[in-house]
Amino acid sequence: MSTLHTVNKSPFERSNLDACLGRALAGDMILLMEDGVVAAIKGTAVSGRVEDAAKQFRVYVLGPDLAARGFDPGAVVSGVQVADYGTFVDLAAEARTVNAWL
Amino acid sequence: MEEEFESGVVKKFMYVNRKVPYGTIYALEVLEMILISAAFDQDVHVAFLDDGVYQIKKGQSTGDSGMKNFSPTYRALEGYDIEKLYVEKESLEERGLTEADLLVPVEVLSRTELAQLMSEMDMVLSA
Numbered sequence: 001m002s003t004l005h006t007v008n009k010s011p012f013e014r015s016n017l018d019a020c021l022g023r024a025l026a027g028d029m030i031l032l033m034e035d036g037v038v039a040a041i042k043g044t045a046v047s048g049r050v051e052d053a054a055k056q057f058r059v060y061v062l063g064p065d066l067a068a069r070g071f072d073p074g075a076v077v078s079g080v081q082v083a084d085y086g087t088f089v090d091l092a093a094e095a096r097t098v099n100a101w102l
Numbered sequence: 103m104e105e106e107f108e109s110g111v112v113k114k115f116m117y118v119n120r121k122v123p124y125g126t127i128y129a130l131e132v133l134e135m136i137l138i139s140a141a142f143d144q145d146v147h148v149a150f151l152d153d154g155v156y157q158i159k160k161g162q163s164t165g166d167s168g169m170k171n172f173s174p175t176y177r178a179l180e181g182y183d184i185e186k187l188y189v190e191k192e193s194l195e196e197r198g199l200t201e202a203d204l205l206v207p208v209e210v211l212s213r214t215e216l217a218q219l220m221s222e223m224d225m226v227l228s229a
């Protein structure tokens with residue numbers, strides 16, 4: 001059974017993305033939401049790390065939070081899927097636990 | 103939830119502490135949640151990782167700063183049957199701390215072991 005990890009802070013301001021990546025297990029799901037969506041954007045200092053993570057974990061970014069910050073799905077690094085609220089609910093229901101890294 | 107408690111279902115809870123105490127209210131609030139959960143006879147686990155390891159550093163003295171030193175409460179958890187305390191080895195090492203610097207008996211686990219334990223929980227609350 002897998003865990004859904006949510007990361008809601010920018011990796012440029014806080015360390016919770018690293019905290020999550022260091023403890024997620026193979027097959028886990030990671031959802032970047034709220035300010036955490038900036039981690040999913042191409043061409044940043046962390047995009048390589050997120051792209052690598054997407055090979056190991058199922059990585060999602062929350063579409064409405066991405067749009068609110070002026071980014072299109074096209075700006076997202078490869079391997080990261082854009083999720084809507086319905087998908088968020090499905091992921092939470094599929095997971096054994098949800099771990100919100102604050 | 104209420105029905106589950108009434109029927110005596112025991113869930114595995116883990117409280118994950120990741121912040122230095124006193125700068126924000128998180129450490130104290132999590133401690134209060136832990137004490138509340140003890141009243142519901144649940145299987146409570148408490149983990150300290152990243153800056154959370156500072157919450158159980160020995161010798162906290164808050165008199166001059168005017169804040170309440172809540173660190174003795176971690177030692178009182180045993181009295182509420184909360185004895186599953188875990189500390190991540192890597193987090194201690196990164197901060198130049200050892201088990202001897204901690205004010206309460208804990209089980210020191212590697213990052214991998216702790217991640218595994220976390221994945222076995224029914225509920226994880228991280229702050």
